[in-house]
Amino acid sequence: MDVPHISAHGAPNLKEQFHQIFQKYQFPLSGVVDYDLSLPLYREHASRYEEWIQNQSQGEMNYLARGLERRMNPMLVFPELKSVIVVARPYSPHPVGTSQIRYARYLNGPDYHESMKVDLECSMLEVLRQEWVPKNLKYKICVDTSAVLERTWAALAGLGWIGKNTLLIHPQFGSYLFLGVIFTNQSFGKPPTLHLDYCGNCTRCLDTCPTGAFPESHYLESKKCISYLTLEKRGPWSEPFDSKGFVAGCDICQEVCPYNLKITKSTPKHAAADYLISDLRYLNQESKEQYEKRVTGTALARIKYDDFKRNLKAMLESSLDE
Ligand code: B12
Ligand code: SF4
Ligand code: SF4
Structure with a gap:
């Protein structure tokens, strides 16, 4: 349920304003959600993460266990956290390699950690130029390497649903997507917008x-x-x-x-x-x-x-x- 919202800063249809900017930088999917309004749902996700770590399902990815506390409490990553902006960029859905030797599709292109960060930085510089954005907006960009539950934030910001395969899926764009998260120090009054889960009986x-x-x-x-x-x-x-x-x-x-x-x-x-x-x-x-x-x-x-x-x-x- 996504009702048009007028923020405290006078931005009609905030989602659309962000969307137009991110789209210019090849992020066709974007959304924003307030941190405090997300807390009950966020805790549910974080407790799943905690259980996953307790079961040692991370294998030798020790950084995931080290980052447990920061994932349980995102304020430790960005102490002024008020809202979370999430974007997604599709990558080529076509197979890479031959029938004998195959590479995962996400590898086919520039290293997304770098390219996404640069494009997110450019998008945010443009966001800062908008008159509807508070001048004291501060932010932190996270792509894959920070202690952030990216799929959780993407789901809470309405970018798609989390499929049975644990991937974030959008009904039109599918799941061949890179996610990027931006923590900000401004509240935009946006509650979580949950996407319908379309997995149905499929397994x-x-x-x-x-x-x-x-x-x-x-x-x-x-x-x-x-x-x-x-x-x-x-x-x-x-x-x-x-x-x-x-x-x-x-x-x-x-x-x-x-x-x-x-x-x-x-x-x-x-x-x-x-x-x-x-x-x-x-x-x-x-x-x-x-x-x-x-x-x-x-x-x-x-x-x-x-x-x-x-x-x-x-x-x-x-x-x-x-
Ligand atoms: C560690 C990691 C891996 C690990 C573990 C994957 C996993 N499923 O957990 C490994 C190495 C296996 C891996 C593989 C891949 N990864 Co990876 N990976 C990550 C990383 C760094 C952390 C994920 C994590 O914390 N996992 C632990 C589990 C417990 O957390 P989670 O999957 O986020 O799930 C949370 C929510 O989804 C939620 N949740 C899930 N189901 C449900 C159901 C309900 C009812 C509720 C309430 C909540 C809920 O609870 C969980 C805890 O909060 C993220 C980047 C990031 N910082 O988030 C990228 C990320 C998840 N990976 C990504 C990609 C592209 C891949 C691969 C496709 C790469 C490839 N082709 O080989 C595969 C996909 C495999 C798969 N089926 O997941 C993308 C996924 C994009 C998308 N559409 O979802 C991410 C987001 C990176 C990015 N910035 O784009 N990855
Ligand atoms: S969970 Fe997905 S990515 Fe991992 S082995 Fe199975 S099919 Fe491959
Ligand atoms: S259950 Fe079906 S629709 Fe859902 S993620 Fe798996 S394959 Fe996709």
Whole structure:
């Protein structure tokens, strides 16, 4: 339920005002929500996070356990917090690589951590120039790396619903989205706007996950997830698994989602970035130096050379088995 709102600062239809600015910077989805009005719902989300950490579902991503207190209390991240602006940017929904060697789609393009931050900074400079925005507006931009529950804020700001695969989904844009969150020191009088959950009886994502990483809907056990195992886990794996061709990340629980199938059909194809090489002969003999040169400045740099070789070897072994 999103009723037009006139803020204390005289901004009619605030959502539309923000939306127009963010749209210019390639963020077609945006929303704003007040922190204090979100508290009861926010606590429900945060307690799910706490339980997830208690169950050690984060695996070796120790920063997630270290950031528990800051996620439980966002004022520790931004002490003047009054409202939260959330934006989303779609990335290409088309597969990357070959049928044998696959890269997650989000890697196909500039490193989103950097590109989103720059574009959010530019958007906020434009927001600051608006006469309906208080001149003492202060903000903090968070894209992926801060102790912030991004999907929670996206859901509370009405950008979509959280699917059974734990991803934020929009009925038209699907879930191939990057999220960005901006904490601000101004209240805009916006209560949470919850999107309808359109998962219904569907369980495709849960049924298709090749490693059984969803013990139940809306809960992901990282230690079993190919995305975690190929991107985040350092060193040898405790047991072998079939990565279904993925050498970096995994998109399977998104590929099967009807909301993404729809968007993939209607989006023009996008060539793979040069650094996402799928020539197996080259990759097999690539040196550390060559690998580092190839991935520097890209989101793939998250994977160290030895771990990329580990991923490649596992991919080859499982394709030989098949
Ligand atoms: C750690 C992490 C991972 C981990 C764990 C993923 C996970 N599902 O928890 C791993 C490495 C496995 C991973 C994988 C991927 N990730 Co990731 N990841 C993150 C990160 C840094 C933190 C997520 C986190 O805190 N997880 C812990 C769980 C408990 O929290 P949560 O998933 O946010 O869920 C909360 C809410 O959704 C809510 N909730 C969920 N269900 C329900 C149901 C009800 C009823 C209620 C009330 C609440 C609720 O409760 C939770 C706690 O608050 C975020 C960035 C960020 N700072 O948020 C990116 C992020 C979630 N990842 C992202 C992406 C793109 C991916 C991949 C697609 C990459 C890839 N292709 O390989 C996969 C997707 C796998 C999947 N099915 O989730 C995007 C997701 C965008 C979207 N549309 O949702 C994010 C937001 C980064 C970004 N800025 O765009 N990721
Ligand atoms: S990303 Fe892949 S392994 Fe992880 S939950 Fe989704 S389908 Fe399963
Ligand atoms: S595949 Fe089905 S259950 Fe899973 S997120 Fe998409 S709509 Fe929801």
